Amino acid sequence: MSDARPSELWVCHLGAVEYRAAVAMQEQVRARRQAGELPDVLLLLEHPPVFTRGRRSQASELPMGEAWYRGHGIDIVDSDRGGRLTYHGPGQLVAYPIMAIDDVIAYLRTMERAIIAALAEEGVSARLRDGLTGVWVHEAKIASIGVHVSRAVTTHGFAVNVENDLQPFSWVVPCGIPDVQMTSLTRERGERAGLTCFRRRMAHHFCTAHGARQRLVSPARLGLPDAPLAAARADPAASPAVSVRTGEQRGNRRGRGSRERSLALPA
Numbered sequence: 001m002s003d004a005r006p007s008e009l010w011v012c013h014l015g016a017v018e019y020r021a022a023v024a025m026q027e028q029v030r031a032r033r034q035a036g037e038l039p040d041v042l043l044l045l046e047h048p049p050v051f052t053r054g055r056r057s058q059a060s061e062l063p064m065g066e067a068w069y070r071g072h073g074i075d076i077v078d079s080d081r082g083g084r085l086t087y088h089g090p091g092q093l094v095a096y097p098i099m100a101i102d103d104v105i106a107y108l109r110t111m112e113r114a115i116i117a118a119l120a121e122e123g124v125s126a127r128l129r130d131g132l133t134g135v136w137v138h139e140a141k142i143a144s145i146g147v148h149v150s151r152a153v154t155t156h157g158f159a160v161n162v163e164n165d166l167q168p169f170s171w172v173v174p175c176g177i178p179d180v181q182m183t184s185l186t187r188e189r190g191e192r193a194g195l196t197c198f199r200r201r202m203a204h205h206f207c208t209a210h211g212a213r214q215r216l217v218s219p220a221r222l223g224l225p226d227a228p229l230a231a232a233r234a235d236p237a238a239s240p241a242v243s244v245r246t247g248e249q250r251g252n253r254r255g256r257g258s259r260e261r262s263l264a265l266p267a
Contacts (some may be wrong), residue, residue, distance in 0.1 A: 003071050006212050006213045006214060007039060007040070007211075007213070008040075008215045009039065009040045009042060009099075009206075009207045009210060009211050009212035009213065009214055009215070010038065010039055010040070010041045010042070010215050010216075010217045010221075010222070011041075011042045011044065011046050011207070011214050011215065011216050011217070012041065012042070012043050012044065012216075012217050012218065012219055012221075012222055012224075013045070013216075014043055014044065014045040014224070015045060015046065015221060016045065016047070016048065016090070017044045017045045017046070017047065018048060019047050019050045019052060019075065019077050020096075021078060022043075022045060022096065023079070023155075024044065025224050026043065026098060026155040026156070026259065027155070027202045027222065028095050028168065028222075028223065029043070029098045029108070029117075029199075029222055029223075029224070030098050030150065030154075030155050032222075032223070033098050033100065033149075033153050034106070034151050034153050036104055037234065038098075038222065039265075040095070040097065040098065040099040040100065040210075041096070041097070041098040041099070041222065042095060042097040042098075042203060042206060042207075043098065043157075044094070044095050044096060044199055044202070044203060045094050045095070045096070046088075046089075046090055046092060046195075047088035047089065047092070047094055048075070048089070048090065049073055049074040049075065049076055049087075049088070049089040049090070049166075050074060050075040050076070050077055050087070050088050050089070050170060051075070051076045051077070051086070051087050051168075052076075052077050052079050052081075052084055052085070052086055052087075052088065053076070053077070053078050053079060053084075053085050054079055054083035054084050054085070054146050059060070059227075060182060061084060061085040061172055062076070062077075062085065063136050063171075064171060065090050065240070068136075069171070069172075072171075072254055074087075074089075074168060076110075079146070079156065080156075081146040081148045081155070081156035082148060083133070083144075083145070083146035085172055086144045086146065086159065086222065087168045087169050087172065088159060089164045089168065090164060090165075091162055091163040091164035091165070091195060092159055092160065092161050092162060092164040093160045093162050093195060093198060093199055093202060094140050094157070094158075094159045094161065095157045095158050095159070095160075095164070095206070096155060096156060096157045097111075097154055097157050097200065097206070098153065098155060099123075099153065099154050099210075100152055100153050101152060101153075101154055102152065104147070104149060104170055107147070107154065108133060108145060108147070108149050109194045110209050110210060111145060111157070111158055111206070112128055112133075112134070112135055112143075112145070114134055114202070114205045114206040114208070114209035114210075115135045115143045115158065115160060115202070116128075116210070117205040117208075118160075118198065118201045118202045118204075118205040119135070119137075119142070119185065119204075119257070120187055120230060121161060121201050122189065122193065122198060122201065122236045123189060124137060124142075124185060124189065127140060128139060128191070133174060134147045135160075135217065137183050137188055140181040140182060140183035141180055141181070141182050141183065142160065142161050142182075142183050142184065142185070142188070143159065143160040143161070143227075144158065145157070145158045146158075146161050160185070160198070160202065161184035162184060162185045162186065162193050162195045162198050163183065163184065163185065163186045163192055163193050163194075163195055164184060165193055165226065166182050166183070166184055166187070169182040170182075185198060191248050213233065
């Protein structure tokens with residue numbers, strides 16, 4: 001009789017983290033994962049308003065020009081993840097799995113299944129669309145995905161619109177898809193969805209989809225700062241964007257053995 005138990009997947013709730021600081025945190029955790037010092041890790045957080053550009057992004061995806069967006073309190077940051085332009089802001093759940101994988105496509109499909117399961121528990125029926133990455137409700141996109149793999153360990157991940165303002169998506173070409181419609185858990189339910197509750201559901205379904213036992217850990221257990229956003233705000237070189245001014249407020253590729261690459265799929 002086997003006494004093998006599921007592996008642990010460490011889950012860490014970080015709160016609000018400026019995007020550049022979050023990238024540095026991922027790189028720190030990735031290095032320890034590659035060195036075998038940590039098991040797989042899932043970082044859960046929010047970002048202040050920011051447009052992030054993946055490796056396949058084009059200038060036309062920001063039709064108003066960078067100065068216009070910055071004038072509306074939204075930062076713009078280049079990223080090494082796959083995919084195109086996307087938006088992050090308060091009320092959106094962002095998840096960065098730092099995991100050792102050997103099949104990128106299987107990893108993405110597992111991620112999508114976990115998101116669909118978490119949304120189903122909230123009463124929202126979501127689905128995949130042929131030829132497109134991410135999770136959709138009818139014809140509207142509710143979750144975006146963009147990952148990077150270095151020495152068989154992932155960074156970046158996915159974002160689910162929970163109770164965030166959707167208007168910034170209408171100012172750009174999200175995911176490089178003209179005229180794409182975005183939606184959120186709050187919009188689909190017709191009432192405000194709780195980010196904290198959904199975060200817990202998402203962590204549970206992500207771990208279950210990977211056949212792993214969830215273990216909650218503190219940032220300190222990962223060697224990370226406890227208040228990265230506060231530190232970023234105190235640094236004049238960090239992004240000044242902490243709120244966005246809009247009219248709508250919140251209310252078959254194999255990875256093992258590869259050195260470094262981003263998955264070139266829509267974000």
